[in-house]
Amino acid sequence: MVGAIASKTVQVHLNRRCNLACAHCYSASGPRETEELPAPALIRFLGEAANEGYGVAAFSGGEPFLYPDFAAVLEAAKALGLRRLAVTNGTVLTDGRAAALGLLDLVAVSVDGREAVHNRIRRSPTAFARMLKGLDVVRRAGLPFGIAHTVTRDSLPDLPWMAEFAVEQGARILQLHPLGMVGAAKDMEGATEGNLEGAGLDGEILARTWLTALALQADYGERLTIHVDLFNRATLAARPELVVPGDGLEEGNPLLSDILNPLVVMANGDLSPICHAMGPALRFGRLGAEPLPQIARRFRATVLGDLRALCHGLWEEVVADDDGWPYLNWYELLETRAQPQFAS
């Protein structure tokens, strides 16, 4: 089983257009949203990001397969030597989109649980059935795939079902992402449709998520890799460099990817450090407005100091909390701390 933190990654939110409008959408995407990145500027940016040491381009949205130039962007990313990942709701995958699928190294299909739960959260009575058809297309394309599941208070008892579903469908990875109360999930607090009221996860739920995942990993062994987007407090205490940008890199002239991982490109072109929902005052550039090396210089001179202070302060609090639960959703904590502090 693997916890949070991965390769040096550019997270690209291609668009906010989506055929669905899920209760828990972190980016408040939906059918009426038109925001999307200009493909020529994105392709140039990916080249500059590769020069800064980023090795992975992870695409999401919105629904990435509704981005008109997805295949062209993936072709360019492949030519640059970037590993290419995407997260999709699976409902718009058809054989006509197999060209883009074939250019990916890995695709993750989002599943919220059994059919009734999935359809309720996805706010569509046919979302589960269409997602299953999408999985058929992924299998025919022959590329490795995973199932991405947003863990809620309600879905925790169904994690064994999720693991079995993933294996039955032929997935290699089950990624468990604890629900963060940002985007539409935050706006849904107190609402009834989508049933997310009170869904924010406390330390006990996170610990149960981790331990359930550990037990499932022991059961499934090499048939399924289970990845949990949580940190173990003890690991963080020993390795602050995992979450404090640039920690241990005061000397020399590190690449941007040595200091900042992940680098987030939002659908409006704004560049955000680490997470999608950090405060606007931490955004440090705009795709296409100027070359990345220039943006990176300004980031080092301005935003990096505030970002390090924010992350280091939170890290100190988290590791000092000896009585706290041992597993934590670092990125949700960070966003929750950053949003009011860097609101404008």
Ligand code: SF4
């Ligand atoms: S969570 Fe994914 S599928 Fe649902 S509205 Fe947001 S982008 Fe679309």
